[in-house]
Amino acid sequence: MPSIDHLKFSTEWLAPFEVRITVAGSVDAANAAExxxxxxxxxxxxxxxxxxxxxxxxxxxxxxxxxCSISERCARANVDWTLVSNPTVRRVLDICDPHLTLPLAS
Incomplete structure (x- = not known):
C-alpha cells in the first residue's frame, strides 16, 4: 500500500470495470492533491x-x-461511485455536505 505524507492507498479490481480504492490515514491540505x-x-x-x-x-x-472534485469527474465520465465512510469522515460530511450530495454507502 503506497504511503504519501501519512496517507496510504490500495487498489483492488473487483471486476473488469469495478474498482475499490481504499484510503487510510489523515487527509489534509498537504496530501489532498495526491x-x-x-x-x-x-x-x-x-x-x-x-x-x-x-x-x-x-x-x-x-x-x-x-x-467533491472526484464526484464531478465521475459524473462527467459516467462512472457510478460510492463513498464508504466512518464516523470521522461522516462528521465532516455532515457539516460540509448537509444536503448529502455525495453518494454515501448505507
Missing amino acids: LSEYVLRRGANSRHLTLDMTGVDFLSTAGFSVL
Whole structure:
C-alpha cells in the first residue's frame, strides 16, 4: 500500500470495470492533491468506483473538496461511485455536505 505524507492507498479490481480504492490515514491540505491524483488515475478505466475511507482518521476541508472534485469527474465520465465512510469522515460530511450530495454507502 503506497504511503504519501501519512496517507496510504490500495487498489483492488473487483471486476473488469469495478474498482475499490481504499484510503487510510489523515487527509489534509498537504496530501489532498495526491488523493485526487491517485483516485483519478487508478479509477480511470472503471464504470463503478468504490472509495473506501473507513481507515481515514482525519479529513480536512481540502479533503472534502477533493471528494467533491472526484464526484464531478465521475459524473462527467459516467462512472457510478460510492463513498464508504466512518464516523470521522461522516462528521465532516455532515457539516460540509448537509444536503448529502455525495453518494454515501448505507
